[in-house]
Amino acid sequence: MVPSSKLAPPISEADVTVPTPVPPEPVPLEVNQDGPSMRARELSAWYNVTRKAIEHVSLEVPAHRITAIIGPSGCGKSTFIRCLNRMHEVIRGARAEGHVELNGEDIYSAQVDPVRVRRVVGMVFQKPNPFPMMTIFENVVAGLRLEGGYSRASLEEVAERVVARVALFDEVKDVWKRGASSSLSGGQQQRLCIARTLAVEPAVVLMDEPCSALDPIATYRIEELMVQLKQDYTIAIVTHNMQQASRVSDYTAFMLAEEDRIGRLVECGPTSKIFTNPSERRTEDYITGRFG
């Protein structure tokens, strides 16, 4: 969309001077300039040539805030969040179109290596997915270990720091060098996966329904953790649990797929506003439980 070829070298300037096309849903949010923020513009995604999952989604993920994306099943909220670190295209045949900016840089530009993007924008998945053949420790530092070039001592230092960060250290400290990750409970495994994501030092953490496989107490602990993490990370979370969105998030985006099964952004804004005084009728209907 941005004719960067015309305004060649300083790309950041081009972004400032060229007026971007007006997105269907204007999203004037307070943007914290001091941290990593993301901005999706006119993002569409397909699962194959004919199956379009989301269309023209434009959304800001402000720095050091938790942005929740809610909506009924099949509204494309997971698809959207997977586009934010280029994990969507990992699925065979899937593709995305549009722009996603990370601190003003388009992660979908041809020069950008998706592997680098995923280092900066980490992801936690719905079901805890620790690597079964690795110990707890090896899981935590898997990203660094497989990258190579880190000494054992520095790996241990990182591992201890991030495991403590997710409040798992006391629970696993006696066994984590030899214990299998499968010996942990579901909630512990999910915290392990969060620690594993933090170990590669991302700036943004995406969470795709991180608590939907967990019991209420484990869910509570993850939510607590998310709130703590937003001091250091920018967080986007997909959830179909509206209470969770209202408990932890600062901003909420509501997505919906209508008869054509293509997900679109209906409304987004501060969580308190979305949950108390939404501007869209469809948002209100969903929030109040009239469908979905």
Added chain:
Amino acid sequence: MATLNLVRREPARALHQPAPSWKWRKLGNALATTLMMLSAAAAVAVLLLILGHVIIQGLPALNIAFFTERPLPPGEVGGGVAPAILGTLEMLGVASLFGIPIGVATAIYLSEYGRGNLARLVSFTIDLIAGLPSIVIGVFVWAWLVRNVVGQYNGLAGGVALAIIMIPILTRTVEETLRIVPDPLREASLALGIPRWKTILRVVLPTAQAGVITGVVLSAARAGGETAPLLLTALGNQFFQFDLLQPTAALPIQIYNYARSPYPDWQAKAWGGAFVLITLIGVLSLLTRWAIARRTRGS
């Protein structure tokens, strides 16, 4: 529950009152069960007969010399089949050297990358090779390596023939195991910024480790018992031979030659060789079982 409506369309019939067809059903059941048990017994009996015969005939032929000495000329009693045991192990080594990388790489291609016509072609070719009679593989390697490249029967050609036999079995086993590695694991690794190739080598393959071991052992066991392709490639040898470009001995060939001979001592040694071969393959199969048990327990 108050309503015991166990038999459909016969509401609330007293349970102690048998249905009219009950006797015949019971008889049919007994008949079928007996037949199945007899069939199973027949299959096991054949296996036990072979095993028992080989053990009874083969065990007396075994002594230290059998495992350490080379075969003696006809008429002289004594000697052993050490070159054949060594040759079989050598050629299995060569076969593994070529077969394991190619087989595992093909499996990775089919499971992780392959789509479309090329993948279908590869998959079809693998099935085709698996279905080839082993003598055909032997003729092919003979025409290629024995006649054209080396110029004489040699152990390398035998190893290559065995590798061709190993590859389809290995590929299929490993491919199946790679396919059951859950996608969330691949995604977890990719989401950590680990490139695809490293994800496959360091996350997917180790997770499928037990399956890879199973495939290697299974295919090696199959190749180790092959005779026909070796007759056309390695030929056999009565002497210790460590040069792989020379004719090389192998257990199945030794068994074949000895079993056809008129000398009782050689015939006894053929039984001994059969016993050793069965034991070798049996041990390999036990290793497979162990690997499978580990896999099912591990995950």
